[in-house]
Amino acid sequence: MANPSKLLCLDCDATLSAIEGIDELARLRGAEVLARVAAMTAEAMDGKIPIEQVFARRLDLIRPSLADMAAIGRLYVEQVEPTAKEVLGRLKSAGWTPLILSAGYTQSIAPLAAFLGVDRIEAVRLLFDERGGYLGFDENFPTTRAGGKPVRIAGLKRELRPARVVMVGDGVSDLETRPSVDLFVGFGRYVERAKVKVGAAAFIRSFAELPALLA
Numbered sequence: 001m002a003n004p005s006k007l008l009c010l011d012c013d014a015t016l017s018a019i020e021g022i023d024e025l026a027r028l029r030g031a032e033v034l035a036r037v038a039a040m041t042a043e044a045m046d047g048k049i050p051i052e053q054v055f056a057r058r059l060d061l062i063r064p065s066l067a068d069m070a071a072i073g074r075l076y077v078e079q080v081e082p083t084a085k086e087v088l089g090r091l092k093s094a095g096w097t098p099l100i101l102s103a104g105y106t107q108s109i110a111p112l113a114a115f116l117g118v119d120r121i122e123a124v125r126l127l128f129d130e131r132g133g134y135l136g137f138d139e140n141f142p143t144t145r146a147g148g149k150p151v152r153i154a155g156l157k158r159e160l161r162p163a164r165v166v167m168v169g170d171g172v173s174d175l176e177t178r179p180s181v182d183l184f185v186g187f188g189r190y191v192e193r194a195k196v197k198v199g200a201a202a203f204i205r206s207f208a209e210l211p212a213l214l215a
Helices: 021-027 031-045 055-062 066-078 084-093 106-116 148-160 194-199 207-214
Strands: 006-010 096-105 121-124 126-128 134-137 164-169 183-187 202-204
Touching: 006 148, 021 031, 021 055, 021 066, 021 096, 021 106, 031 055, 055 134, 066 106, 084 096, 084 106, 084 207, 096 106, 096 148, 096 164, 106 121, 148 164, 183 194, 183 207, 202 207
Parallel strands: 006 096, 006 164, 096 121, 164 183, 183 202
Antiparallel strands: 126 134
16 A cells, blocks of 8 residues: 555444444354344444453354355445445545454455455454364454554554544444544444444444545
8 A cells, every 4th residue: 555645444344334244253153142242242332341352252152264254255245335335436536545444354354345446454364274264363453452443543644644544433443543533434324323423523324425524
């Protein structure tokens, strides 16, 4: 990625795509696992518990395979926010460089990034054995814990030195970036979180509303 003058950081789950990838992975393991994982996800996304309390626990319950990751990757694309691809194309033409900043998983997000024309993914890489069995995850990546997205944005600023940084997302982990960015935009098409709506500098329900905020 060449040094961008304008960096657009985008959450993935319930923002660029309708789904929560971790919940869809849990769905593959049946109703009981889904219920337990979805409850943990909701508490973390609402800011009731720190994400690090549930990050490893959810994955240990599911133990996703590499094939499972591919299935969720397809689902991300099938459930993509309907205006995102066209809008991101327009914003790239206007000088914005989009990247995906997520507590989700690199391998399942990659097909969505390719579909949207996003060249860089800042997400958690899962580890698999030679047969595609689950081994663990990159525990050092910042978004595996609370406050991780601001940490990663600070790193991107040091690396890329953009003149302007904008973050778009639906969750409390996204809202944490507000002091670190020039504009934090809350997203509520799929899930409207009161804390995010109140705390955001702007709040949208469609990517079609984004260009006007960035002009």
